[in-house]
Amino acid sequence: MPTTQPGSTIPDPPAPSRRELNKAATRQAITDASLRLLRSKGPGNFTVEDIADAAAISRRTFFNYFGSTEAALASITHGFLDNALAQFRLRPADEPILESARAALVQLADPMTVAPMAELYSLSQSNPQLNRSELEAWDHCTGQIIEAARERFAGTHGAELDELYLRALAGSVISCGKAAMDVWFARCGADLSAKSLAILRQLLIDAMGLLGSGFMPTANLSSDRH
């Protein structure tokens, strides 16, 4: 029962006002409508007006929330990656970054979290327009990881972390996470069974392992693990 007593000493989630609730609902209605249309008509076969009608809003309002149909769908990916980032930030500050990344990514291999992402993957396969927005989402996440790692380092040490180290590492972590997702999807499609998710988890662990070991050439023997 989340009471919001005015005298509460803990800031709580600061009282979601009516306006914020409405906006969140509209936003959700738009992404839901977009996903429905993507399912029923396929990528590129529906317009912003279609989405607006399906979400019971005006075309103009759609553009108050998203800049394009792709952006509306990419919000799913953004949600997924924001989740990953939140997990990353929860890790202890003295942990090696790669280990934090591994732990954060493994958290994502859970049905509720991965389901929308998997569906989006399967529906947007081989569609250039959507792929660009996906790339943008992953890139945005890279930027956020850079920020998070920088803050973490500045917190524990006094100095600043080398910029190349930071950017190269963050980019590689994201690339490896993406590679694991790609391989998983190619191998399992949108299958969300426990077995399939275990494979995803292992792929994410393996990918971080490869990164941590500097991609030793012998590592390609790992293919017979599956």
Place this chain on the structure above:
Amino acid sequence: MPTTQPGSTIPDPPAPSRRELNKAATRQAITDASLRLLRSKGPGNFTVEDIADAAAISRRTFFNYFGSTEAALASITHGFLDNALAQFRLRPADEPILESARAALVQLADPMTVAPMAELYSLSQSNPQLNRSELEAWDHCTGQIIEAARERFAGTHGAELDELYLRALAGSVISCGKAAMDVWFARCGADLSAKSLAILRQLLIDAMGLLGSGFMPTANLSSDRH
């Protein structure tokens, strides 16, 4: 004097026909005009029609060559990365992939090659539209590296390379290359002096070194090398 004797036994560059020359010239005229307009008006402040006028072609013809203004500009990045890929393919097949990547990237730190890229970087800083196309170009290159590495491995060994290894490595190499370029640009701007290019070269080498050593946490001491 590039004679094209019919009896020549070597296939040569197979006789660039008039049509191909015209197309190449038009393509070049479009990218040149785009870059000129980017310089003079800034990103987002000119239309396809402006480019078409400047290149002395019709609007419709522009779209026969490129799908958008961004795509026209991204052809610069594509050229740069195609160059990198060609260097990669020239490396001996038994060399470790990371070493090949390092060598290929270092080849790019040369004024003629890097100049257009550097200018594009400086002009499209903080412009979302252009950045998306840039990301797409890097991603496209990742795909090509995956292909190249797969072929190379299949050539020397009989078996297939583990898909995760391949994708994670290719993605990380590209990420690190990009990170090095980003840091270089942040540090040196569009400066193309020998000293600046030496820094770029060293950044690329360092980035590949980080990748090869698995991002050992002590590596961040490298910042005092510069």
Place this chain on the structure above:
DNA sequence: GCAGAAACTTGCACAGAGTGTAAATATGCA
């Protein structure tokens, strides 16, 4: 060299994307 084929360019028309503006409506706050 010349006719016909094939490739390329161009103008036109049209659907859709994206944005500024101002009026209408909903929400927050005293």
Place this chain on the structure above:
DNA sequence: TGCATATTTACACTCTGTGCAAGTTTCTGC
């Protein structure tokens, strides 16, 4: 309740991107 502020909406407008058909250039075989 009543005013201030935030949000939605309709409308108009520019620009994008594409199909189509008519014009122009290049290529091919004769």
